[in-house]
Amino acid sequence: MNLSIRQLFGRKPKSSSIAKQRLKLVITQDRFDVDDRVMTRLHHELAEVLAKYFEFSANSVKMDLKQEGNSYILVADFPYTKFHETNMRQ
Amino acid sequence: MGRVIVVTSGKGGVGKTTSTANLGTALALLDKTVAVVDADVGLRNLDIVMGLESRIVYTSMDVIEKQCELSKALVRDRRVDGLMLLAASQKNNKDDIQPEQMKAICDKLRTTHDFVLVDSPAGIERGFSNASAGADEAIVITTPDVSAIRDADRIIGLLQNARIEPINLVINRFSPQLVGNGSMMDQDDVLDILNIELIGVVPEDSGVINSTNRGIPLVYEDGSPGAQAYMRIARRLTGQRIPIHNFEQKGLLNNIVNWFTRKK
Numbered sequence: 514m515n516l517s518i519r520q521l522f523g524r525k526p527k528s529s530s531i532a533k534q535r536l537k538l539v540i541t542q543d544r545f546d547v548d549d550r551v552m553t554r555l556h557h558e559l560a561e562v563l564a565k566y567f568e569f570s571a572n573s574v575k576m577d578l579k580q581e582g583n584s585y586i587l588v589a590d591f592p593y594t595k596f597h598e599t600n601m602r603q
Numbered sequence: 604m605g606r607v608i609v610v611t612s613g614k615g616g617v618g619k620t621t622s623t624a625n626l627g628t629a630l631a632l633l634d635k636t637v638a639v640v641d642a643d644v645g646l647r648n649l650d651i652v653m654g655l656e657s658r659i660v661y662t663s664m665d666v667i668e669k670q671c672e673l674s675k676a677l678v679r680d681r682r683v684d685g686l687m688l689l690a691a692s693q694k695n696n697k698d699d700i701q702p703e704q705m706k707a708i709c710d711k712l713r714t715t716h717d718f719v720l721v722d723s724p725a726g727i728e729r730g731f732s733n734a735s736a737g738a739d740e741a742i743v744i745t746t747p748d749v750s751a752i753r754d755a756d757r758i759i760g761l762l763q764n765a766r767i768e769p770i771n772l773v774i775n776r777f778s779p780q781l782v783g784n785g786s787m788m789d790q791d792d793v794l795d796i797l798n799i800e801l802i803g804v805v806p807e808d809s810g811v812i813n814s815t816n817r818g819i820p821l822v823y824e825d826g827s828p829g830a831q832a833y834m835r836i837a838r839r840l841t842g843q844r845i846p847i848h849n850f851e852q853k854g855l856l857n858n859i860v861n862w863f864t865r866k867k
Contacts, residue, residue: 529787530785537796
């Protein structure tokens with residue numbers, strides 16, 4: 514309704530609302546854009562912890578940030594070859 | 604013990620130095636003791652904006668290099684009681700100062716002043732780390748445009764990581780006319796994006812250019828909308844509760860125009 518009235522008056526969407534929309538999008542990206550060095554550190558620390566429980570070859574590990582709608586997901590693949598059962602009993 | 608507040612923005616040219624000069628002067632006019640510190644080593648400007656450029660003898664660099672005592676390097680503003688300026692060295696660069704050295708200066712200044720306002724250089728590099736090293740609180744200045752707001756968001760993230768709190772926002776160069784016709788984001792839009800506490804809105808004021816030309820901060824001549832806005836911010840900094848001024852134009856004609864042209 515609102516839109517059609519505005520169209521009747523020949524109004525384009527206000528540039529301030531376009532600015533806000535674009536800013537929201539780009540700032541969400543900025544906020545979630547993780548520094549490569551931080552990702553490498555996280556990678557090492559995760560591998561260190563997981564190595565206590567699993568056996569895996571370091572070069573098969575993959576880590577990635579994925580965007581789904583408005584949220585970001587950290588996806589880490591650690592394909593393991595063996596589970597250290599001894600640690601389970603401690 | 605005084606409060607150390609860094610005035611910063613990320614983007615240059617949004618009014619950090621003008622705001623530091625006016626807020627420092629405004630706080631002094633409210634009977635507070637204030638030290639304003641120029642942290643823009645190599646590109647100093649707070650002295651000229653405040654009209655004190657001819658009286659600078661020593662800088663923070665001389666204090667750090669133990670060429671003079673801190674008290675001797677402070678320039679007293681004779682127009683108001685309790686206002687001092689510590690200038691930045693113009694012949695050095697930002698890497699010549701360590702964050703710990705700036706912190707030491709701020710910590711010393713806070714023993715003798717109610718407020719220490721540090722004017723940060725633009726950017727997120729060394730100059731910013733130096734300026735924020737000794738700060739407990741921050742004032743982030745932005746203008747209502749996309750680049751300034753994006754940079755403000757980046758700076759806010761860095762300040763949060765450094766555990767600087769509270770972080771208060773000043774929206775500078777606000778134009779009620781442009782907001783009214785939909786070409787400028789209003790304060791709610793900006794707050795919705797940045798999500799921090801708003802401490803004041805400073806309207807676009809042609810008096811600012813005249814006051815910088817003369818070296819007389821706007822707040823000395825009250826009456827202008829900009830001066831009043833800075834005085835309100837200074838009062839809020841001292842803990843007074845003053846509602847945020849609404850600059851948006853009201854009136855029947857405006858309401859009718861806004862109804863037809865309003866944003867989604």
